[in-house]
Amino acid sequence: MILPIIAYGDPVLRKMCTEIDQQYEGLETLISNMWDTMYNANGVGLAAPQIGLPIRLFMVDTSPFADDEELTKEEREQLAGFKKVFINARIVEETGKAWAFNEGCLSIPDIREDVSRKDTISMEYMDEQFKVHTHTYDGLLARVIQHEYDHIEGILFTDKVSSLKKRLLKGKLTNISKGKIEVDYKMRFPLLKKAR
Secondary structure, eight states: OOOOEEOTTOGGGGSOOBOOOTTOTTHHHHHHHHHHHHHHTTOSEEEGGGGTOOBSEEEEEOGGGGGOTTSOHHHHHHHHTOEEEEEEEEEEEEEEEEEEEEEEETTEEEEEEEEEEEEEEEEEEEOTTOOEEEEEEEHHHHHHHHHHHHHHTTOOGGGGSOHHHHHHHHHHHHHHHTTOSOOSSOEEOTTTOSBO
16 A cells, blocks of 8 residues: 655654564554555655654665666666665664765655765664664665665754755755645645645
8 A cells, every 4th residue: 555655844754763573563564555655656765754653664675776877787786686674773883985975855855965974884673574684785775774764763864965055955845844846656744734
């Protein structure tokens, strides 16, 4: 089932999310609905706060990057096969050189900005069966994971741009929260209070 994506301005996007356990009711259905919602909006990642739930759950499928000719063959292969659910994730370490990349977000449609992030992350998380994993990710894959991880920490990519950029974006962000934007997927706008 496709769920409405929560737009910029909703307080749920600013919450530090809580951990869940195996008894979380309807988790399998929720994960399935989140995949449907993400694919419907042509996203490569989606976090639970983006559908209104302040829980530590997000997912990533970087296969759309596999066709990007600007990436190396090795990068495309790494991204092509990556599809994961992250539960109760914690970034243990961020290392490497910081680099800028143009990011966007399903909750903030039609805004893209360069965001600087460290190249490599080490992360602990659980999968859908609540099996614990520790992995290190780098490059574009690490960036997508960091972006989604920020959501469960109550952080948006627009928080990471300069003060000047933030001032320049203020009007656009206000319009998004009021629903004054055209999107081709279902959204819920905090200052409109109904899905479109």
